[in-house]
Each structure stands twice: as C-alpha cells, then as structure tokens.
Amino acid sequence: MLLPIADFAPDLPPNNSSGASANIVNLFPRTKESWGPVGTLSTFSSNALDSQCLGAQIAIDSGANNYLFAGTADKLYELAPGNTGFTNVSKGGGYSLPSGERWSFTQYGQRVIAVAESQNIQSFVLNSSSAFADLSASAPQARYVTTIKDFVMVGNTFDGTNGAQPQRVQWCAIDDPTTWPVSGSTTEAQLLAGSQIIPGDQGWIQGIVGNLGNADGAVFFERGIFRVVFQGSPTVFGFYPAEGVRGTPCPKSIVQLGALAYYIGEDGFYAFDGAVSQPIGVDRVDKTFWSNVNTAYLANVVGAVDPINRLVMWLYPSNSAPGGIPDSLIAFNWALNKWGFAQVNAEYIIRAITQGYSLDSLDSTGYTLDTLPFSLDSRVWTGGQVLMGAFTPSHQLAYFTGSPANATADTVELEPFGSAGKRGFLKTTRPMIDGGSPTVQIGMRNRLMDDPTFSAASSINDNGECPVRADARYLRARIQTTGAFTHLQGIEIPDGAIDMTGSR
Known part of the structure; x- marks a missing residue:
C-alpha cells in the first residue's frame, strides 16, 4: 500500500477527499507522482550591491552575450x-528612490x-554605454515600463505639464524610444506616439506587460486589468476593461510567461491570457498566502519564472520575516497544476542566464581553482543556461544550485479500517525516495477534531524500512530528509505491516 505525498493545498481541511497537505516544505512538484528537492542558495557574485535589490533584468545583446542589470x-x-x-553604472549623481518604490526594466533592441x-x-546601450543616462528630456517619469510591438510604453507617469498621473500611460514614437513628442502635436500623430488616461475606480497602475495571447498587452491596476490593443492611426492603442474589479496589490508579482501573465490578485493567484483570468490557487493556497504574507511589505513580493522546471515562483515576506525581507517562496508548476513551498531568505528573485566562461576566462572572475564557488562542470559556467537566481539579504547574486535544503512532507491521511470501526496498528514503513537520509514519523488521531500526535522519528535501516509503532483510526506519515535525492513519492506500507485493532 502506497501513501503518496499529498498535494500542497493548505487551504483545505486536513482530512479531505482530494488528499491535500498543509505541510510541504522545501519541495517542488517534479512529476505527477513525485516531488523534487529545492537547492539552497550558492553565492555567485564576488561583490555585493550597496543595499537591497529593488529590481533586476537580464539583457541579451546582438551577439547573444548576457548581461544582468x-x-x-x-x-x-x-x-x-x-x-x-x-x-556601478549609475548616471552622474546617482538616484534617490522614495521608500517603497522599485525599479522596472525593459529592453528595446540594444x-x-x-x-x-x-x-x-x-537608458543604457549594450556594447556602447559605460553608464546609464537620461533617455530623453521630453520623456515623462514613470513607475512602470514595457515593450509592446515597436513601442516603449510607460505607466503611472509624471511630467511638468500633467503632473502626477497614476492612471496614465504614454508611449514613444514608433521604433524610436528616444523620441517622445509633445502631447497633442502634429509630430506626435505623425510618429504614432501618444498617451492615454484610463479613468475609473480601478486605482493606480501597478504594471504593464506586452504581447499576450489575446491582446497586444495589458495594464494592471490595483483593482482591474485593461487590455491593450494596437489599432494604428489615429488612436494607435485602444484600452479596454478585461477584469472588472480584479487587479493586483503587488506590482512585482506580475510575471509574464509567453502568452500568459501570472499575478497575485487581491483574493489569490491568477493567470491572465489577455482576455480573461483563470484562478490557479483557489481551494489550495490563496487563503493561506493572504493570511501569512506581511501586508505591510507587499512591495517586496517578487515573481519570476523557472522555465526549466516549469515553475512560476513568488518570493514573499511572511508575518515573521524580520524587516519585511522575504523568507518564503511559493511555486506553481503549470504543467502539473500543482503547488510547492520553500523557505528561502532572499530580497529578490530573477530568471538568470549564465554568461559563459572558458578555463582561460575564469581568471577574470577573481576566483582560483581552489576558491571557485561551483564545480567546473556546473551550468553556472556554461553560457546561455537558464538558472534561477536571487539576491541574498547581503545583496549578493546567488543561484539555487547549492545542496538540497532539508525537506519535510506529509502524506495523505489513511483510515485503514474505517468501515469496520476499528483502529489500525502500524509496525513499519518504507520511504519511497531514491536518495538522502530520510526519517519517518506517523501522525495519529482517533477523531477529526483532534490534532495528530506524531511518533518519534525513525531512521531508515538496512532493509530500507523505518520501523514505527502507531495505533490510531487515522494515520498519516511525515517524511523528513537531508541530502541529495531526485524523487520523493511517499511511503509504502509493506504487506502485513498494519493490523486491525481496537474499536470505535
């Protein structure tokens, strides 16, 4: 008999027909039948930013060289x-972001x-600039930016004429992000530049994405989403409500993956295709997330995509996170439609692309063969490889390539002799894991209103079993493991390992 690891769905009650668990830590869905480990953070950068990372972006030049800003x-x-x-590639004099504000990036050509x-x-031109510089004297200031078709579009703007306009978008001349003509001018119309205030009670603009499956882009507000449709002259872009009252209170939670944009709404997690949003966290993680996240630091919630493992991740601060620096990572496997969870201390996550090194060019890194933070055959040194990166609380870039984090998972709960009104007496279990050093505990309870009492942890023996002694009507297993493994499935109860005992 196999007791599989339950799906991570802490919103559901412990005893449920779906077989869900609230206790899965440092595990992500790997296949439809197994869970995989979460790597710890291994520091890569030889120096640190001077303070908290407030935004990051990968850029690729025409020669396929990878940069990280x-x-x-x-x-x-x-x-x-x-x-x-x-x-440091700041413009002269640097910057001064108000508290709670973040950087937003896009790439247009080089x-x-x-x-x-x-x-x-x-603006920073790859292979040309040595420092950032003001893009254009006529361009507005803005909180958010993206590329849509042949335009750079910004949102939540400020300029000397219009002042602060949190519901306004503006876009540059076609195929020229350095040209921002005067609003209403003939030049603006000729170059297909323009702007639009999107009035309503949907609150401030919280982000912009481009090139979705059913729209050319989308503007996310606090309480709504507007589709962006390219229409050509004279309007250039049209903006149409798509989501009624739903939007996002977490600007950095918006993550684009191909034709979809994933985001955290005011009531849970969603995937938006440019026309409608589909809930992906209902009855699973939505309520738990909103009860655990520190709502005073929603600006620190950051999303990113791990395409290799088919995961969308959100890093966030729990209510116990010191200073609001994130300590939790929730992940959705879009192929398996399953969730996972990890404990990660970091201030920002990003899908990184490794830059590539030869044995000769490793000298330029400042490391020696004795001090390299990764082995020579690590993907970190291979150019063009996608890795999940993070900025640690000490502001250094790290990758999730360290040793597996210590993992914990509960199986589904079993009522082996419920129809007979009897308890089950369990003597041994066999953890279904292909590595590591697992232990097994059995959670026991006789009434659904009771919290389970767990047996002492039992280590694996030479027969591949973890002997236990557990007597209860309801039984579940808790597996904890250290070390490297690939697949964790649950526990197997060998033939003859469970007997009927007791009565109602």
Whole structure:
C-alpha cells in the first residue's frame, strides 16, 4: 500500500477527499507522482550591491552575450559577460528612490531602459554605454515600463505639464524610444506616439506587460486589468476593461510567461491570457498566502519564472520575516497544476542566464581553482543556461544550485479500517525516495477534531524500512530528509505491516 505525498493545498481541511497537505516544505512538484528537492542558495557574485535589490533584468545583446542589470535605492549596476562582480553604472549623481518604490526594466533592441518613481527614464546601450543616462528630456517619469510591438510604453507617469498621473500611460514614437513628442502635436500623430488616461475606480497602475495571447498587452491596476490593443492611426492603442474589479496589490508579482501573465490578485493567484483570468490557487493556497504574507511589505513580493522546471515562483515576506525581507517562496508548476513551498531568505528573485566562461576566462572572475564557488562542470559556467537566481539579504547574486535544503512532507491521511470501526496498528514503513537520509514519523488521531500526535522519528535501516509503532483510526506519515535525492513519492506500507485493532 502506497501513501503518496499529498498535494500542497493548505487551504483545505486536513482530512479531505482530494488528499491535500498543509505541510510541504522545501519541495517542488517534479512529476505527477513525485516531488523534487529545492537547492539552497550558492553565492555567485564576488561583490555585493550597496543595499537591497529593488529590481533586476537580464539583457541579451546582438551577439547573444548576457548581461544582468540591478538597481538599489541610489544606484544601477551591471554584471557584464565574463565577470562575477557588479559595476556601478549609475548616471552622474546617482538616484534617490522614495521608500517603497522599485525599479522596472525593459529592453528595446540594444537599449536597456529603467524607470522608477521621481527618476528620469534611464537608458543604457549594450556594447556602447559605460553608464546609464537620461533617455530623453521630453520623456515623462514613470513607475512602470514595457515593450509592446515597436513601442516603449510607460505607466503611472509624471511630467511638468500633467503632473502626477497614476492612471496614465504614454508611449514613444514608433521604433524610436528616444523620441517622445509633445502631447497633442502634429509630430506626435505623425510618429504614432501618444498617451492615454484610463479613468475609473480601478486605482493606480501597478504594471504593464506586452504581447499576450489575446491582446497586444495589458495594464494592471490595483483593482482591474485593461487590455491593450494596437489599432494604428489615429488612436494607435485602444484600452479596454478585461477584469472588472480584479487587479493586483503587488506590482512585482506580475510575471509574464509567453502568452500568459501570472499575478497575485487581491483574493489569490491568477493567470491572465489577455482576455480573461483563470484562478490557479483557489481551494489550495490563496487563503493561506493572504493570511501569512506581511501586508505591510507587499512591495517586496517578487515573481519570476523557472522555465526549466516549469515553475512560476513568488518570493514573499511572511508575518515573521524580520524587516519585511522575504523568507518564503511559493511555486506553481503549470504543467502539473500543482503547488510547492520553500523557505528561502532572499530580497529578490530573477530568471538568470549564465554568461559563459572558458578555463582561460575564469581568471577574470577573481576566483582560483581552489576558491571557485561551483564545480567546473556546473551550468553556472556554461553560457546561455537558464538558472534561477536571487539576491541574498547581503545583496549578493546567488543561484539555487547549492545542496538540497532539508525537506519535510506529509502524506495523505489513511483510515485503514474505517468501515469496520476499528483502529489500525502500524509496525513499519518504507520511504519511497531514491536518495538522502530520510526519517519517518506517523501522525495519529482517533477523531477529526483532534490534532495528530506524531511518533518519534525513525531512521531508515538496512532493509530500507523505518520501523514505527502507531495505533490510531487515522494515520498519516511525515517524511523528513537531508541530502541529495531526485524523487520523493511517499511511503509504502509493506504487506502485513498494519493490523486491525481496537474499536470505535
């Protein structure tokens, strides 16, 4: 008899027909029948940002070289190909972001564009610039930026004419992000530039994405989403409500994956295709997330995509996170339609692309063969490899390539002799795991109103079993493991290992 690891769905009651668990830690769904480990963070960068990472972006030049840009409250940094250290590439005088504000980035051709509240739009041309500079004297300031078709579009803007406009979007001249004509001018119409205030009670703009499955883009508000449709001259873009009252209170939670944008709504997790949103967390993680996240630090909630493992991840601060620096990571496997959870201390996560090194170019990293943070055959040194990265609380770039984090998972709960009104007496279990050092505890209770009492942890013996002694009507297993493994499935109850005992 196999007791599988239950799906991570802490919103459901412990005894449920779906076979769900509230206790899965440092495990992500790997296959439809197994769970895989979560790697710990292994520091990569040889230096650190000067303070908390408030935004980051991967950029790729025409030669397929990979760059990483990151921003703090007062600086912008570049991690260039062939380097492990960040370089300060701020414009002269630096920046001063108000508390709670973040950087937003986009790439247009060879140009990396960065925006933040009360800062002039910043521009860095790959293989040309040595530092960021103001993009254009006529461009507005903005909180959010994206690329839609042949345009750079910004949202939640400020300029000398219109002042602060939290419901306004503006876009540049077609195929020219350095040109932002005067609003209402003939030049603006000729170059297909423009702007639009999207009035209503949907609150402030919280983010913009481009090129979705059923729209050319989307503007996310606090309490609504508007579809962006390219219409050509004279209107250029049309903006149409798509989601009624639903939006996002977490600007950095918006994560684009191909034709979809995943985000955290005010009542849970969703996937938006440019027309409608589909709930992905209802009856599973929505209520637990909103009860655990520290709502005073929603600006620190950050989403990212791990395409290799088919995961969308959200890093967030729990109510017990010191200073609101995130300590929790929830992940959705879109192929398996399953959730996982990990304990991760980091201030930002990002889908990173490794830059590539030869044995000769490793000298430029500042490491020696004795001090390399990763083995020579690690994917970190292979150019173009996608890895999940994070900025640690000490502001250094790290990858999830360290040893597996200690993992815990509960199986489904079993009522082996419920129809007979009897209890079950369990003597031994066999953990279904292909590595590591597992232990098994059995949770016991006789009434659904009771919390389970767990037996002492039993280590695996030479027969591959974890002997236990458990006597109860309802039984579940808790597996804890350290060390490397690939698949964790649950526990097997060998033939003859459970007997009927007792009565109602």
